[in-house]
Amino acid sequence: MLLELDNVTVSYGRIEALHGISLTVGEGEIVALIGANGAGKSTTMRAISGLRPVGQGKIHFDGQDITKMRADLRVIRGVSQSPEGRGIFPGMTVRENLEMGAYTRRVRAEVDEDLQRAFDLFPRLKEREKQAGGTLSGGEQQMLAVGRALMSRPKLLLLDEPSMGLAPMLIQQIFDIIVEINQQGTTVLLVEQNAQQALSRAHRAYVLETGRIVKEGSGNDLLTDPAVKDAYLGVA
Ligand SMILES: Nc1ncnc2c1ncn2[C@@H]1O[C@H](COP(=O)(O)OP(=O)(O)OP(=O)(O)O)[C@@H](O)[C@H]1O
Ligand SMILES: [Mg+2]
Helix, strand or coil, X not given: CCEEEEEEEEEECCEEEEEEEEEEECCCCEEEEEECCCCXXXXXXXHHHCCCCXXXXXXXXXXXXXXXXXXXXXXXXXXXXXXXXXXXXXXXXXXXXXXXXXXXXXXXXXXXXXXXXXXXXXXXXXXXCCCEHHHCCHHHHHHXXXXXHHCCCCCEEEEECCCCCCCXXXXXXXXXXXXXXXXXXXXXXXXXXXXXXXXXXXXXXXXXXXXXXXXXXXXXXXXXXXXXXXXXXXXX
């Protein structure tokens, strides 16, 4: 397994948000994490990327215990997160934002190659290369956040609601791009409100409810699961 969470708890102050969750992501997979608002999806992502400390339990990545590893060292090991709410640098240009994502990288030629790849995946960003990040539309900022996360050449890409705030056509597109990124060799853990899309693109998925994993299965199994349909797919 590339990533393994074993009984992980995370608290905010005295309130426990994750009550011991276990999940795995195999190399080459797209794994989706779905659940209602406040279920703990972003908290799970933060625990994996190291932005939030783990209370109990263990996180293993690529054969190493990273439970207590600093966030920046996890990036070097190959974990990269595109955070919820974008979090790009508004005063920097599109190109500078992308280059910031490559701060762990040393070989200029490779960084240029990856810039090219980001621009190939997101032609819209190429057109706006010199525009300040903060002046991009919401959807364009979302693309920039995903593009920037890719610039560290991660083994594991963590995407927290990449379709948030996007128009329906762009939602399709961003999911197509996620599949393409995956087919180019990057493992993906994806958090989504858009359960329909996420489950139809993911190899496997987990359902999170108030800090606990309550269900797991193939994307297809969960798509056709009556309880999942009722709660998350908005179909009667
Ligand atoms: N910084 C914080 N301080 C205190 N409580 C927090 C903090 N961040 C999250 N929480 C709480 O932890 C729980 C899980 O939040 P989290 O952001 O992980 O949910 P989520 O599944 O990502 O929800 P959403 O779909 O709305 O993004 C919620 O009850 C939330 O209020
Ligand atoms: Mg969230």
